[in-house]
Amino acid sequence: MSLVIETNNLTKTYKSKGGRPIDVVKDLDLRVERGEIYGFLGPNGAGKTTTIKILLGIIHATHGEAKVLDKYAGDIEAHKKLAYLPERPYYYEHMTGLEIMHFYASLFRIRDDKLCKDLLERVNLQNDMNRPIGEYSKGMQQRVGLAQSLLNDPELLFLDEPTGGLDPLAHKEVRDLILQFRDEGRTVFISSHELSEVERICNRVAIINKGRVIKQGNLVELLTGARVEMVFRGLSPDKAKEFASGDAVISSSGDTVTVDMADTGETNGIVDAVRSAGASVVSIVPRRMRLEDLFVESVREVNSPATAEVTA
Amino acid sequence: MNIILSIAKTTIGEAVRRRILLVILLIGTLFLVVAPSLNMLTARQETTVLKGLTLGVIQITSAVIALVLTVYMLPNEVERRTIYTILSKPVQRWQFLLGKYLGAIGALGLMIGLMTFTLLFVYAAMQGDKKPPLPISLFIADLIALVAMTGRLKDKAMGQVVIGIMAAGLMGILIWLGVQSDQLDTFSEFARTGAMFYVQMCLLAAVGVFFSTFASPVVNFFLSGGVYMVGSLFNTLFDSVSKNADMPTFAKYAVKTIQSIVPNFQNFNVQNSVVNPTQIIRGEAFHYINLAGYGIAYISILLIIAILIFDKKEV
Numbered sequence: 001m002s003l004v005i006e007t008n009n010l011t012k013t014y015k016s017k018g019g020r021p022i023d024v025v026k027d028l029d030l031r032v033e034r035g036e037i038y039g040f041l042g043p044n045g046a047g048k049t050t051t052i053k054i055l056l057g058i059i060h061a062t063h064g065e066a067k068v069l070d071k072y073a074g075d076i077e078a079h080k081k082l083a084y085l086p087e088r089p090y091y092y093e094h095m096t097g098l099e100i101m102h103f104y105a106s107l108f109r110i111r112d113d114k115l116c117k118d119l120l121e122r123v124n125l126q127n128d129m130n131r132p133i134g135e136y137s138k139g140m141q142q143r144v145g146l147a148q149s150l151l152n153d154p155e156l157l158f159l160d161e162p163t164g165g166l167d168p169l170a171h172k173e174v175r176d177l178i179l180q181f182r183d184e185g186r187t188v189f190i191s192s193h194e195l196s197e198v199e200r201i202c203n204r205v206a207i208i209n210k211g212r213v214i215k216q217g218n219l220v221e222l223l224t225g226a227r228v229e230m231v232f233r234g235l236s237p238d239k240a241k242e243f244a245s246g247d248a249v250i251s252s253s254g255d256t257v258t259v260d261m262a263d264t265g266e267t268n269g270i271v272d273a274v275r276s277a278g279a280s281v282v283s284i285v286p287r288r289m290r291l292e293d294l295f296v297e298s299v300r301e302v303n304s305p306a307t308a309e310v311t312a
Numbered sequence: 313m314n315i316i317l318s319i320a321k322t323t324i325g326e327a328v329r330r331r332i333l334l335v336i337l338l339i340g341t342l343f344l345v346v347a348p349s350l351n352m353l354t355a356r357q358e359t360t361v362l363k364g365l366t367l368g369v370i371q372i373t374s375a376v377i378a379l380v381l382t383v384y385m386l387p388n389e390v391e392r393r394t395i396y397t398i399l400s401k402p403v404q405r406w407q408f409l410l411g412k413y414l415g416a417i418g419a420l421g422l423m424i425g426l427m428t429f430t431l432l433f434v435y436a437a438m439q440g441d442k443k444p445p446l447p448i449s450l451f452i453a454d455l456i457a458l459v460a461m462t463g464r465l466k467d468k469a470m471g472q473v474v475i476g477i478m479a480a481g482l483m484g485i486l487i488w489l490g491v492q493s494d495q496l497d498t499f500s501e502f503a504r505t506g507a508m509f510y511v512q513m514c515l516l517a518a519v520g521v522f523f524s525t526f527a528s529p530v531v532n533f534f535l536s537g538g539v540y541m542v543g544s545l546f547n548t549l550f551d552s553v554s555k556n557a558d559m560p561t562f563a564k565y566a567v568k569t570i571q572s573i574v575p576n577f578q579n580f581n582v583q584n585s586v587v588n589p590t591q592i593i594r595g596e597a598f599h600y601i602n603l604a605g606y607g608i609a610y611i612s613i614l615l616i617i618a619i620l621i622f623d624k625k626e627v
Contacts, residue, residue: 056400059626076402084400090392092322094329106318107401148397158400 004156004187005032005055009064012050012211024050026211027064032189032204034155037182039202039219040191041291043299047211048191049087052158056084069156080108083149087161087191089141093134097125097144100133104148119147123177139170146177156187163194175201199223199291207298215298222294227287228263230270231256235279243270256282315403316411323385323415328422333377337423340373344430348438366434367502370427371509371581375540377423378513381416382520383532390627399627406619413521413615417514424513428506429482432499436489504600505582511607512580516540518614519575525621542570543577575610579603 010028013021025047032038042048053059055066057074071078091100101116120129123143133141142162149157162178163171178201181188192198198205199219206216215222232240233256240250240257248261263286271281327333347366389395389412398408490496519539523532550567553559580603 053396056396058396058399076404079400079402082400084397086393086396088393089397090394092326092394094325095322103318103322104397104401107315107398107403109314145397152401 002034003031003067004034005030005038005066005068005189007051007055007064007066010051010054010061010066011063012047012054012059013062023211025054025061028208028211028213030206030213030216032187034187035182035185036203037178037188037190037201039198039205040189040208041193041195041198041205041295042208046208048208049160050211051208052084052160052189052191056082056158080152081154082156082158083152083154084158085142085145085149085160085162087164088138089145091133091141091144094132096130096132097136097140097147098129100144101129101148101151105151108152110151115151119150120144122150123147124173137170139166139173142166142170142174143177146174154186156189157181158189158191160191161193162190163192163197171197195291195295205291207295209299209302212302214302215294219291223289223291224286226263226289226294228261228267229283229285229287230259230261230267231282231284232259232274233257233280233282235274235277239277239279243273260287315407316414319398319403319408319411320414320418323412324418324422327381327416327419330381332380333419333423336373336376336380337426340369340427341430343369344427344434348434363435366431367505367509370424370431370506371512373427374420374424374509374513375516378416378420378516379520379533379536379540381419382517383524383529383536385412385416385521386524386622386627387529395627405623409521409525409619409622410615413517416517416521420513420517421510424506424510428502428509429486431506432486432502433489435498435502436486436493436495508580508582508600508603511604512577515575515577515580515607515610515614518611518618522614522618522621525618525625539574540577543574544581545578547571547576547578576606579606 007028007030010025010030011023012025013023016022028047028051030051040048040051050059054061055068055073057079061073066073068075069078069081092103095103097120098116101120102113105112105116117126117129120126123146125140125143125147128136128140133144136144146162149159159178163174166174175197178188178190182201190198190202202219204216204218205222206213208214235257237250237252237257240259241248244250244259245261245264245266248259250260251258267284271284274281344366347362347369386395389398395408399405486499487496490499516536520532520536523535527535550571553567554564554571582600582603
């Protein structure tokens with residue numbers, strides 16, 4: 001798999017009003033592969049938008065390097081093959097949807113009325129293309145944004161909070177479009193807070209906090225196997241507590257006991273111990289975490305005083 | 313060039329719809345129309361004072377428009393994030409800045425043109441018994457039709473042709489008015505004064521764009537306004553300081569430094585020959601070309617520095 005985004009030790013430092021340096025992005029290593037939908041997650045102020053701006057060459061990194069489509073960030077040649085849709089985009093309100101498309105097309109030196117109309121039709125704006133943008137709803141504006149982002153048939157799309165502030169119907173429309181982009185072989189880099197949305201469509205994610213990547217990888221791998229649910233028959237809850245790890249949640253119903261615990265790799269030992277105690281194993285199921293749980297757990301872990309102390 | 317012109321065109325579209333600019337323009341234009349009715353002076357004084365007053369109104373209104381237009385230009389683009397969608401396309405920063413500047417001076421041209429046009433018409437209409445009613449009626453009818461049709465024509469290309477023909481018609485009627493009232497020379501002087509105001513305002517807009525690359529809108533307003541004031545009002549004072557033998561050397565150097573940095577806006581105030589027709593400028597054509605060259609040179613320097621700063625700026 002070839003990489004479309006690659007950053008090494010990417011760092012962006014600003015000076016606070018008191019002159020103290022603040023690392024908004026710190027030693028960021030990202031690897032985004034061609035054809036995937038990559039979720040870039042983090043709490044407010046984590047450094048997501050700053051990272052995107054560095055990748056687009058709008059701001060410059062203090063240290064490290066960033067490559068986009070095999071070019072250094074900001075290279076005009078790379079810009080010919082990428083698209084960016086900012087969070088809550090604004091368009092010149094006096095212009096119609098079609099005029100906006102013509103304007104952005106002209107920035108690529110494209111003069112193709114049919115292409116502009118076709119793209120507006122693709123995002124279901126064929127009946128509104130001659131209305132001023134000022135009359136469009138948020139969802140329609142977002143769809144114009146997505147249509148304009150396809151003008152150059154991009155290989156890579158940066159979408160910053162693409163579904164932010166949209167109603168459920170518009171959410172679905174935008175989500176479907178993003179999935180279509182992936183099916184067409186484009187790479188989509190999504191920065192978002194909408195974790196359920198990211199979980200539905202992303203192949204891989206990176207969670208960043210305070211400018212550092214705290215989790216990165218394949219979404220299925222990250223969410224699977226973090227916990228395990230074991231059901232035993234003929235075991236008392238008190239006995240189950242002796243085998244299970246500290247954070248286990250134990251519940252019983254009739255002669256079965258359910259143990260929900262972190263998968264610490266001790267499952268085989270527990271099974272042996274349970275069998276030695278004369279009980280039987282009904283089922284062992286690795287439980288899939290929700291992305292929200294992973295996100296909250298990862299961010300809390302980093303923000304906890306103990307970690308903060310170690311980091312400091 | 314296509315990219316720069318696209319950005320410029322969009323900037324003009326935005327500018328001519330900004331309410332604050334339209335209000336300033338409306339106040340200025342209204343004053344030009346109402347000014348002749350302040351008829352409390354004798355005939356000779358009336359004409360002289362009126363010319364000076366109305367040209368002054370155009371100058372002040374244009375300066376305020378130039379400042380308001382440019383000080384918010386870049387900050388607005390950043391605040392509304394439009395700059396990000398543009399700079400993420402294959403657009404160089406210099407193309408963006410130049411496009412914005414050309415758009416700003418395009419809008420300024422339209423506004424100064426409208427005010428100069430209004431002034432010419434008002435001046436023609438108040439030519440006492442020489443006032444020809446037919447051209448004036450035609451002018452008003454054409455103007456009303458033009459305003460009514462603007463933006464209502466669905467076919468854009470056809471609309472531009474129609475508007476172009478009607479604007480040319482307005483100009484033609486105006487020239488006819490000038491011929492009929494024996495005021496063609498005065499008309500051309502007004503037009504030249506308007507053109508020099510325009511170069512002056514293009515220079516002020518370049519100052520505004522330059523400061524907007526590093527200053528906030530409010531600071532920019534005062535900085536650009538300050539440069540305009542110094543360049544417009546203090547040159548006579550500076551000249552007298554540098555020629556005064558009693559002044560200390562450091563004061564003379566300070567004045568010379570300010571004079572060489574701050575553009576001389578006063579140069580472009582050529583309305584004296586209009587207000588006092590007895591005043592004659594020698595080598596007039598060369599003088600105007602020289603002035604325009606001075607303005608273009610200063611504008612180029614300011615824009616080059618602005619581009620260099622903007623290229624490194626983190627937006």
